[in-house]
Amino acid sequence: MALARAFTDPVHGAQQTFRAVMNALARPGTLQPVDGLAEAPAPLSPVAGAIAVALADYETPLWLDAPLAAAPNVAAWLAFHTGARIITAPPQAAFALVADPAALPDLAGFALGSDIYPDRSTTLILQVADFAANTATSRLRLTGPGIKGHATLAVAGLPADIAERLAANQALFPRGVDLILAGPSAVAALPRTTRVTLVET
Amino acid sequence: MSALATSGTVAASGYNFAYLDEQTKRMIRRAILKAIAIPGYQVPFASREMPMPYGWGTGGVQVTAAILGASDRLKVIDQGADDTTNAVSIRKFFEKTSGVATTTHTAEATIIQTRHRIPEKNLTADQVLVYQVPIPEPLRFLEPRETETRVMHALEDYGLMHVKLYEDIATHGHIATTYAYPVKVEDRYVMDPSPTPKFDNPKMNDCAALQLFGAGREKRIYALPPHTKVVSLDFDDHPFEPTKFDHACALCGATHTYLDEVITDDAGGRMFVCSDTDHCEERRAEGHRGALLGEAPAAIAGAAE
Ligand SMILES: [Zn+2]
Numbered sequence: 129m130a131l132a133r134a135f136t137d138p139v140h141g142a143q144q145t146f147r148a149v150m151n152a153l154a155r156p157g158t159l160q161p162v163d164g165l166a167e168a169p170a171p172l173s174p175v176a177g178a179i180a181v182a183l184a185d186y187e188t189p190l191w192l193d194a195p196l197a198a199a200p201n202v203a204a205w206l207a208f209h210t211g212a213r214i215i216t217a218p219p220q221a222a223f224a225l226v227a228d229p230a231a232l233p234d235l236a237g238f239a240l241g242s243d244i245y246p247d248r249s250t251t252l253i254l255q256v257a258d259f260a261a262n263t264a265t266s267r268l269r270l271t272g273p274g275i276k277g278h279a280t281l282a283v284a285g286l287p288a289d290i291a292e293r294l295a296a297n298q299a300l301f302p303r304g305v306d307l308i309l310a311g312p313s314a315v316a317a318l319p320r321t322t323r324v325t326l327v328e329t
Numbered sequence: 330m331s332a333l334a335t336s337g338t339v340a341a342s343g344y345n346f347a348y349l350d351e352q353t354k355r356m357i358r359r360a361i362l363k364a365i366a367i368p369g370y371q372v373p374f375a376s377r378e379m380p381m382p383y384g385w386g387t388g389g390v391q392v393t394a395a396i397l398g399a400s401d402r403l404k405v406i407d408q409g410a411d412d413t414t415n416a417v418s419i420r421k422f423f424e425k426t427s428g429v430a431t432t433t434h435t436a437e438a439t440i441i442q443t444r445h446r447i448p449e450k451n452l453t454a455d456q457v458l459v460y461q462v463p464i465p466e467p468l469r470f471l472e473p474r475e476t477e478t479r480v481m482h483a484l485e486d487y488g489l490m491h492v493k494l495y496e497d498i499a500t501h502g503h504i505a506t507t508y509a510y511p512v513k514v515e516d517r518y519v520m521d522p523s524p525t526p527k528f529d530n531p532k533m534n535d536c537a538a539l540q541l542f543g544a545g546r547e548k549r550i551y552a553l554p555p556h557t558k559v560v561s562l563d564f565d566d567h568p569f570e571p572t573k574f575d576h577a578c579a580l581c582g583a584t585h586t587y588l589d590e591v592i593t594d595d596a597g598g599r600m601f602v603c604s605d606t607d608h609c610e611e612r613r614a615e616g617h618r619g620a621l622l623g624e625a626p627a628a629i630a631g632a633a634e
Binding site for chain 2: 138143147183246249273276
């Protein structure tokens with residue numbers, strides 16, 4: 129495997145990817161375009177790969193779900209481009225990369241932070257199929273900080289009980305995990321503050 | 330770290346883009362993401378030495394440096410003005426280290442770094458407001474120990490803060506705090522809005538722009554996502570009242586803005602003018618005229634004359 133640089137322009141590529149994630153977290157439910165890294169080894173998606181390279185480093189242990197952990201190129205690519213340790217214990221993860229969100233583990237198994245340091249929590253990066261209304265498997269109604277009134281988010285690939293899981297996570301506030309949803313060309317986010325209900329279809 | 334070390338150098342200066350190295354930016358960016366996810370909570374970060382003294386906004390500078398991109402347009406204000414020493418030096422720092430475009434016009438800016446004011450013009454969803462914060466801990470003057478204030482925030486134990494404000498009422502007949510007036514964020518965290526006048530507190534509530542706060546010496550970052558509920562602490566019988574002015578701006582006639590009293594001559598002449606100089610100049614350009622516009626010295630009236 130050729131291990132060239134990830135972003136063609138590392139400084140500005142990382143900045144643009146971060147800014148998209150920042151805007152997504154600041155405005156839950158909005159789609160923020162991200163230029164993915166085409167060279168990210170499958171099953172790591174180009175957008176999830178870009179987010180990992182932009183945000184992870186030797187200070188941030190990475191947890192990989194089963195499909196990603198089973199692909200040896202993924203761990204090597206992430207380790208090379210980020211310097212992050214790949215770990216297997218979810219509570220130690222600064223970031224968790226999930227290629228198969230339908231099999232998303234229990235959110236409470238990740239780091240939730242403490243009452244005093246709620247920031248010491250895992251950020252999950254979930255690869256989702258897309259955000260198109262016609263193929264969505266979950267239609268979510270969102271309220272909370274970052275949202276004027278309410279927002280809606282259509283997502284393909286999340287577990288059927290995602291709203292219940294996120295409600296349980298939200299009830300832990302200020303503790304809890306934050307979710308970054310990496311689609312094929314954009315990112316959306318569901319921070320722990322967002323109250324999520326399923327929209328009947 | 331080989332993959333991320335290069336490029337982005339600003340040719341004119343030899344600095345990495347926006348001065349900070351990429352590892353530092355990532356660390357600050359992660360803190361910003363946590364701050365957005367936990368509105369009003371102070372996220373610790375490993376503040377770096379900056380080529381300017383603490384007190385000159387090193388926390389705000391680091392936040393701006395971490396979010397800034399090549400297509401941004403930066404505005405820097407100090408006490409509402411773009412032309413003070415602090416604002417000019419920070420603006421020049423980013424011009425030199427990043428090459429980004431700068432502006433004095435609020436409406437044109439994508440990032441506004443501020444010390445002590447929120448612009449009068451409503452901010453938009455396309456803007457980020459970055460505050461320079463000297464003391465991020467609203468409970469510090471009640472409890473100097475960081476370990477204790479952390480626990481107070483964790484337990485939502487804000488009784489002492491209310492006692493302090495109530496002592497104001499007992500002493501002065503009203504809440505005397507006029508700067509850094511504490512706010513409660515989304516009914517959870519009590520937050521210091523930085524030393525902005527309480528006049529600006531209502532602008533923080535339901536603001537369309539993302540608001541980020543950086544404290545360099547105290548190594549804290551906190552945030553208000555857009556449209557976050559921000560309520561100034563008060564009591565049923567003593568509700569929060571933003572500062573009101575008895576004067577209109579002498580230059581533009583505005584009656585809705587925060588005013589500074591300025592000395593106009595050696596004989597002790599004084600006038601009240603908008604602290605937000607861009608807003609005042611824009612109003613004059615639109616034809617608004619204050620009572621003393623014709624006689625104000627150029628140093629006060631500025632280029633808009
Ligand atoms: Zn004026």
